Amino acid sequence: MEELSWPKHLINVLSNPKYLFPLLLGLFVFIFPPTDRLHRIHLRLRLDRLWTNAGGVFLLVLFLSFFLFGLTDPNFRLIVTKADNVPIVGLIFLVTFFLWFSMKQALENDRRMADGKKPIEADDKDPVLVWPDLVYGEFIAMIVCTILLIVWSIVLTAPLEQPANPAVSPNPSKAPWYFLGLQEMLVYFDPWIAGVVFPTVIIIGIMAIPYLDNNKKGCGYYSFADRKMAVSVFMFFWLVLWIFLIVVGTFLRGPNWNFFGPFEVWKISKLEALTNVNLSELIYMKLLNRRLPDNILVREMGGFLVILGYFGVLPLILMKTLFRKLHQDLGNVRFSFFTIMLLMSFSLPIKMMLRWFFNIKYIVAIPEYFFNI
Amino acid sequence: MPKAKKSFLAPITESQIYRSIMRVGIPSTRRERMMIVLSNVFIHLHPARIPKHAVKVKYTWCMGGLTFFIFLVLTVTGILLMFYYRPVTEYAYGDIIDLKEQVPLGIMREIHRWGAHLMVITVWLHMFRVFMTGSYKPPREFNWGVGVVLLLLTMFLSFTGYLLPWDQLAIWAITVGSRMAGATPFIGTSGPGSALLALGDVNFVHEASDARFAMLGGRFVGEATLLRFYVLHCIGLPFIIMIFMIVHFWRVRKDGGISGPT
Numbered sequence: 001m002e003e004l005s006w007p008k009h010l011i012n013v014l015s016n017p018k019y020l021f022p023l024l025l026g027l028f029v030f031i032f033p034p035t036d037r038l039h040r041i042h043l044r045l046r047l048d049r050l051w052t053n054a055g056g057v058f059l060l061v062l063f064l065s066f067f068l069f070g071l072t073d074p075n076f077r078l079i080v081t082k083a084d085n086v087p088i089v090g091l092i093f094l095v096t097f098f099l100w101f102s103m104k105q106a107l108e109n110d111r112r113m114a115d116g117k118k119p120i121e122a123d124d125k126d127p128v129l130v131w132p133d134l135v136y137g138e139f140i141a142m143i144v145c146t147i148l149l150i151v152w153s154i155v156l157t158a159p160l161e162q163p164a165n166p167a168v169s170p171n172p173s174k175a176p177w178y179f180l181g182l183q184e185m186l187v188y189f190d191p192w193i194a195g196v197v198f199p200t201v202i203i204i205g206i207m208a209i210p211y212l213d214n215n216k217k218g219c220g221y222y223s224f225a226d227r228k229m230a231v232s233v234f235m236f237f238w239l240v241l242w243i244f245l246i247v248v249g250t251f252l253r254g255p256n257w258n259f260f261g262p263f264e265v266w267k268i269s270k271l272e273a274l275t276n277v278n279l280s281e282l283i284y285m286k287l288l289n290r291r292l293p294d295n296i297l298v299r300e301m302g303g304f305l306v307i308l309g310y311f312g313v314l315p316l317i318l319m320k321t322l323f324r325k326l327h328q329d330l331g332n333v334r335f336s337f338f339t340i341m342l343l344m345s346f347s348l349p350i351k352m353m354l355r356w357f358f359n360i361k362y363i364v365a366i367p368e369y370f371f372n373i
Numbered sequence: 374m375p376k377a378k379k380s381f382l383a384p385i386t387e388s389q390i391y392r393s394i395m396r397v398g399i400p401s402t403r404r405e406r407m408m409i410v411l412s413n414v415f416i417h418l419h420p421a422r423i424p425k426h427a428v429k430v431k432y433t434w435c436m437g438g439l440t441f442f443i444f445l446v447l448t449v450t451g452i453l454l455m456f457y458y459r460p461v462t463e464y465a466y467g468d469i470i471d472l473k474e475q476v477p478l479g480i481m482r483e484i485h486r487w488g489a490h491l492m493v494i495t496v497w498l499h500m501f502r503v504f505m506t507g508s509y510k511p512p513r514e515f516n517w518g519v520g521v522v523l524l525l526l527t528m529f530l531s532f533t534g535y536l537l538p539w540d541q542l543a544i545w546a547i548t549v550g551s552r553m554a555g556a557t558p559f560i561g562t563s564g565p566g567s568a569l570l571a572l573g574d575v576n577f578v579h580e581a582s583d584a585r586f587a588m589l590g591g592r593f594v595g596e597a598t599l600l601r602f603y604v605l606h607c608i609g610l611p612f613i614i615m616i617f618m619i620v621h622f623w624r625v626r627k628d629g630g631i632s633g634p635t
Contacts, residue, residue: 084542087490098434098498102505105431122634124426130419131406134428141435142442149446149491153483160473163466164544166593173545176535178493178528183549192564195553207521209504210514219510220632227507234504370556371565 004263008073012261017248018356024240025349034232051103059100063093073263079251083159088177088250095243105222106231119221171255171268180249181242187257188351190372198344205341209234212338214330229326233342241345276361279303296366303364307373310347315339418622420630427631432506436499440527441618443492450485451607458537460603462596465539489531496527508632516624519617526614533606536599544594547602551594555585 004012014020031047033039042048049055067089070076080089109119128134175183185194218226252259254266277286283302284292293299318339319327327335354360364373385391386398400406407421426432457476458468472482500520503509509517536547559566562583570577580592590597625631 087487087494091494094494094498095501098501101431101434102502106505119634121426121432124429125424125633127422128425128428129403129406130410130421130423131400131416133425134419134423135416137428137430138435138438141430141439145439145442145491146446149443149484149488150480152487153480156483156487157473158483158486159542160469160538161541164462164539164541164594166544166595168541169548170541170545173549175550176532176546177490178531179550182553191553191556192558192561196557196561196564203521203525207518210509210511210517213510216510218507219635220506220508221634222505223507230507231505238501238504369565369568370563 007069008263012263015252015261016259017252017352018259021244021349021352024244028236028240029232032228032232032235034229036228039228048107051100051107053104056100056104059096063096070262075265076262079262079266083156084177085250086156088247091243092247095239099239102222103224106224109221109223110225113223113225119223121221172253172257174249174253177246177250180253181245183257184245184249184253185348188348188355190370192370193373198348201341201344205237205345208337208341212330212334214334237345241348276355276359278362278365279306279360280365282360296368300364300366303362303373306363311340311343314343418626420626423630424633426633433631434498434502436495436502440492440495440499443488443495444614444618447485447488447492448611450481450488453481454485455607460537460599462539462599465537465599469538469540485534489534493527493531496524500524506632513624513628513632516621516628519621519624523614523617523621526610526617530606530610530614533602533610536594536602537606539599547598548594551585551588554588555583557584560584 014023029038030042030045031050033042050059067080070080079085105120109121112119174180182194182199185198188194189198213227213230215227215230217223218230224231251262254260254264255268255270256272258270258272260266260270279302280292280299284290284299297304315336319335323335323339326338330338351363354363362372364371366372380386380399382399386395392398396412397405397409400409410416410419410421454472457472459465469482472479503517503520532547532550536543555561556564558564559570560578560583561567562578562580562585564584567578567583568576580586586592588601589595590601
């Protein structure tokens with residue numbers, strides 16, 4: 001096998017979610033600081049410069065050079081230029097651009113408001129006529145969109161594989177790309193959680209945003225300073241748990257849903273040792289050195305206590321410590337709902353870390369009733 | 374007083390037929406420009422006047438409007454595709470091949486497929502914009518919820534369409550996607566609590582009665598699934614999404630128009 005050059009090797013290793021995800025999580029709180037104290041660190045690190053013109057150029061050069069460098073590699077090219085994956089490459093650039101674009105306007109507004117002025121949108125309150133000022137703009141947007149679609153359709157043929165054959169399953173079998181975040185969660189949770197409970201919770205959670213966020217400020221203009229907590233929480237879901245997981249599922253998951261670096265050959269023979277254990281096994285067999293008890297409830301007692309502590313006790317502790325101010329702002333009902341939602345979503349990164357660093361498969365494992373958490 | 378020069382189109386634009394169709398001619402005065410918005414059912418989606426910041430691309434990114442436009446493109450291309458496509462397992466794949474090889478300059482399937490991808494992306498970006506401008510805040514809370522339903526329906530539309538080419542990509546993507554339905558608590562065979570719905574030894578939730586079966590119309594992705602997804606894709610979901618779109622657009626206007634600083 002050909003030796004990989006060191007940058008490719010480094011990227012291969014780093015892009016393993018095992019390292020990339022904690023790295024992103026660690027960086028995240030400094031890039032989108034939810035609290036004032038983190039915000040001061042954010043300013044001291046000059047991370048707000050990401051959202052200036054220079055920062056935009058930096059991001060563009062960073063992403064472009066990565067993709068251009070990557071395209072020199074046959075494996076990278078194979079995955080990235082696959083017709084159905086092209087929209088996701090587009091998505092990466094579009095999301096990054098609009099992230100930069102909105103944060104730039106937000107910081108401009110924040111500066112204006114710090115000077116006692118109104119946000120820039122307030123300068124343009126005078127009404128204009130919809131004909132021609134709006135309809136012409138829409139017309140141009142429609143034409144641009146049509147041209148884009150036609151060019152895209154001429155250049156890229158829609159994929160069509162072999163005729164359907166229920167007897168031959170491709171490896172990997174992937175869901176449509178917008179569901180790959182859910183499929184990625186399947187690695188860490190059973191289908192009833194990853195495929196049913198979490199999607200339901202996600203939908204209810206998004207719908208609940210306007211009722212949870214009772215901050216009166218920040219309506220109708222771009223702003224970060226006025227709603228740090230809201231933006232930070234949203235970015236966590238949107239960028240980390242939504243876009244990032246889709247990108248991982250699309251580009252970095254190969255045969256048997258194993259992880260493959262962007263410059264790695266998708267070898268079907270790649271083996272990953274499955275040495276995962278359940279919490280109950282850890283407690284009884286490793287710690288207490290005895291066999292698992294027959295009674296399910298006794299066996300899973302530890303797991304139930306952990307779950308109970310996580311959803312029952314932790315919110316109360318948070319209420320008195322880290323989230324004290326949030327609790328005052330939101331009131332009991334909103335705070336409980338928000339905290340439970342937040343803890344549920346954090347259970348994904350927690351479960352990931354437990355798997356990667358402690359090889360724990362299930363906290364509560366009752367396969368007898370398909371009840372595994 | 375010098376008379377204004379008449380346009381060479383005047384014989385047409387002043388004829389009785391033209392005036393009966395277009396109440397306002399080519400608008401030139403402020404009043405006529407407002408009248409044209411009020412008298413045209415399509416443009417009347419908009420108010421006649423709008424705050425200046427709201428027509429700027431840097432505020433709206435145009436994403437909501439483009440989503441609607443792509444929906445229309447998908448409707449038109451979808452209707453054209455329906456002429457060539459039969460949702461039967463014997464024919465479906467061959468019809469797609471025919472579409473590729475027999476139709477001259479045919480890019481309808483490409484436009485439909487890439488448009489569908491694009492629509493999912495524009496819906497997401499629209500949601501992102503609405504969040505970043507805080508536009509979901511009162512009085513627009515309910516419309517945000519309607520928007521979330523529209524987002525969900527867009528993904529379902531895309532998901533149901535994914536099966537129709539009836540190739541390996543299609544059936545296995547749907548197989549993977551639908552496996553989750555079988556794990557629904559209580560009503561999926563492999564979900565927790567499925568054994569609870571039983572009378573003595575008779576289990577009510579089994580492979581031929583659970584949530585996955587309802588979705589696929591069978592135990593696996595087959596003939597019935599294809600028809601089911603086809604009907605949902607072409608009639609069922611577009612019907613539902615249009616109802617929600619009507620509500621969404623109506624509420625944008627009724628909740629005070631596009632958001633802006635107070």
